[in-house]
Amino acid sequence: MTKRAVIALGGNSLIKKGQSGTIYEQFANTRESCRSIVRMIQDGWDVVITHGNGPQVGALVLQNQAAKDITPEMPLGICVAESEGLVGYMVQQCLSNALKREHINKSVIALITQVIVDPHDPSLAHPTKPIGPYYTEDEALTMLKQGYQMTRLPRGWRMVVPSPEPVRIVEGEIIKKMLDDGIIVIASGGGGMPVVEKEGWGLDGLEAVVDKDLAAERLAEAVDAHVLLILTDVEYVYLDYNTDAQRPIETITYSSLKEQYHACKFPVGNMGPKILATLRFLEQGGERVVISNIEQGWEALQGKTGTTILPD
């Protein structure tokens, strides 16, 4: 039986530290990210690829602000949709080129994806997710007056937006059908566009962003994936990260990880959602979660590096 995986690529892996994010840099990084994916497909895996969009959506927000006197500013949900176009196109083209060079005859498609959230999600009333660049205090005060929500962080001020919990991927059933048909699917980019269901109306978009790892987990549920592979910029999940006591986790079971999670052993904004996604996936019957860096995804899947989390 074919094994099925959802691969979640970190948005920062497409624009690396020190890069400004030109399209040439982004394409080069995307090609590098495809290496592990090609190896998995060669090995017979069905894959759905999802990706972050932090730097890309940040750039779109900046572009919208810079041009707002000459062309109407688009809301955040629309910037997410635009980033799905941008990143979806890059991954689709790079992956399908890489497969062709390996003489693998598989179709790759990228789907615009919506994700249902709860209209009563507490995050909608209390935005906490920082996006975009850092601002000075003066700039932040001006933006506050213009109606943006801002927060002061150690390095400066940033915009904050709601980040509601993903409930269900709208296109989940179709994505599963495409996988069943042997198609490689890119979906739920940037977490997907958050929408609420309105009685008598249908779906309606929101000014918010959904965490892409939590959305990847919902996607993994929707397609009955065996494995959730989260590729980011660290080789392992670490306990007591960035302290003298920092140590990598190689293998851990669900209950031990849950204990560490509730003891707040992982940074909230970074590794926290990945761990939460991991716990949920295993609770839903997932067989395995692997977390490692983009460069070593294939090796991590084989247990040669990275953190593997297993059911109890």
Add this chain to the structure above:
Amino acid sequence: MTKRAVIALGGNSLIKKGQSGTIYEQFANTRESCRSIVRMIQDGWDVVITHGNGPQVGALVLQNQAAKDITPEMPLGICVAESEGLVGYMVQQCLSNALKREHINKSVIALITQVIVDPHDPSLAHPTKPIGPYYTEDEALTMLKQGYQMTRLPRGWRMVVPSPEPVRIVEGEIIKKMLDDGIIVIASGGGGMPVVEKEGWGLDGLEAVVDKDLAAERLAEAVDAHVLLILTDVEYVYLDYNTDAQRPIETITYSSLKEQYHACKFPVGNMGPKILATLRFLEQGGERVVISNIEQGWEALQGKTGTTILPD
């Protein structure tokens, strides 16, 4: 047997004359555009929807220029991909809401779409397609120095970009399969991202835009459509448009239309490509092309208004 149609929505229909193009206007116009599509689906048609992106890609180009000192400017092909995300999301959400309200249980998906062009297409060396806003002569001179290609038009200066001929829709086969499976597909938005095939490498993007009606025709070939329905901002195709001799065409055959086309009876930048797409589709065995305005698409398909073009 199910009838199959490709519906090409004009980009200007989503931002109407006198509108600035806020997201609220665009969503309202998109909902209006869906009315005819819903009627066709109720009537049992398989449909693929494609759309223009002129105003949307123009806005993205402006936003990129306005922010170029703070975040890297994205090339035109990437702006097209972003506009596919934006418009694809709007059409997908509005159409699927409208279908649900009519109790039609059909899935709607939007696909990122690439279109193959010939690397030796003469347009690549001689850009002629105007995009984006009008500039003053001073602004245009500055932009020329920055490397943009500009052209002087009666109302002012505009950027011009290459617009190569579409050869083949990369995702055509998959789109056909989805239609066969009863899925409603949105594809090839803004003509699709133009790519060339490079020996030993694969596909590579270009700084260009493809005419969306010519791309719609390639899409119609790829999915074996019976009908190509081109919805724009005029009710009929007119002979001697905007002259005292202007008269609408109700029904015309392939050969008569071809004769008028070669006698240059249609404006090059506007109706010209629609007529060329029409001729090609009928040459490839298409049964019928209908051209009318967005509001009356359904009525035009039934022959109650609009221009119908039939094989000889």
